[in-house]
Amino acid sequence: MSTLQASHPFQAFPARPWPGLARALRRVAAGGAALLLPALLLVVWQVAVERHWVSAQILPPPSRVLETFGELWASGDLWFQLSISLQRVLIGSLIGGALGLLLGLAMGLSRQAEAYLLPLFQALSQVPVLGWIPLLMMLVGIDEALKYLVIAKAVLVPLTLNTFSGIRSIPPSYLEVARVYRLGLLLRLRRVILPAVLPSIFTGVRFALTKGWIALVTVELLASSEGIGYLMVDGRQMFQLDLVIVAMLVIGLVGLVLDQGLALVETRLQRWQRQAF
């Protein structure tokens, strides 16, 4: 956008009248363009199924997907499965988050802890969550404990790393001031370190929850008899792809809400930080 203005040779000329109107129109046009392709796809999709170019079994028409969504919503089934999934993410994230925070703080505050723990941590975090699942299944079975552990592992890594690097990037001058004032560890934590790493921790929380949600979907696909991931497995087994697509959309939507919601809180938090210093 700015290229057009910057390369315009006659910058001094008065701007177009009604700049606000022009901008609003442009925004409407952009929104229209964004919706054009999905709308077109949906129409082609619907028509293709109605004309029997593709089988409705392979590609259930949008109207059918919408209908299924309505039914699941009305029966409360969607909420039921989603609440189970969300509860799992919450518990797993609390476990993994608490551990990650502690680990990150320990490694950030103590060079000794870093030297002992960081190499192992890095080696273990290289192996994706997915690789751990078969072993965890053997150790704890396929019940709730498995889901909590998998989510906790997914959440732990980004939170640890963000807390750790957040502490390491605190300007040394802050710590020097704290030393000059001879602040004890607790005061130093509360007055200097925590306020300075909070934004970085929060970014970690945002990443972590997104990762946790993805891990939940994975583990529910592999081993579960409830939850939004199970809804997909069930739909697939009965070859009800409308159910599968509804579940996919819900998964995407929850991921988006988690990410965007936390991003919003994050900007608020950063504003507070800028004002505070």
Added chain:
Amino acid sequence: MSEATRKRPDLRGWVVPGVLLLLWWLATAQEWVDTRLVASPAAVLEEAWQAAASGELWQGLAASLGRNLSGFALGSLAGLAFGGLLGLSRLAERLVGPTFHALKQIALFAWIPLLSAWFGFGEPAKVAFIALAVFYPVALNSFEGIRATRHELLEVARVLGLTPAQRLLRLVLPSAAPAIFTGLHLGLIYAWLATLGAEYFFSAGPGIGNTMIDGREHFEMDQVIYGLLVVGSVGLLLNRLAAWIEARALAWRTGGR
């Protein structure tokens, strides 16, 4: 810390893994745990040795790496083309971009049931899934890399009267190269993850992921842990390889002028 001590490798990182390994060994050797269920370190080594000697390891690795690379090739080519199109054409970005960003929100593994309905449970489904996993990071990074070409440079190109093809080859691609390589690097990591996932979820066949799943089904923990070690090492190697290629390919940016 003096220069001399800094040069010496830091051994403290080995302490915790060593203690854990010792505990594991003690627990199985002293039969604190049921050794029929929990494999000992020796059993894992034995399993790994046998798999390597019988060729089972290499067969599984070859199968996994083969589908990993074909999926990576497909996905990265598609991602480069798509990201390039979006980066070079504002119209394409306005039309397709929002849909792309929206679909990106769907967790990768959530595609599996649908892919299995469309492509079956065999090799095509696995490769398609890996390609999808690679497509997103490559497309996104090439798009952002191309879009970040500096305006001053584009203006110079316009002043010099470069043709669009010259502009692309001399200016846009070199300036987007680091971002594109970041995308490819991420894509390679995702591809390995997706290979593992594809082998778990789709039909049985040769592959390191299948080795682990089989091990779990027959409750052979030595096989599962050995599989885990192989998966971790391959992931690490792929990562190192990508970093090395990236550094080589981008060397002209920092040196050699």
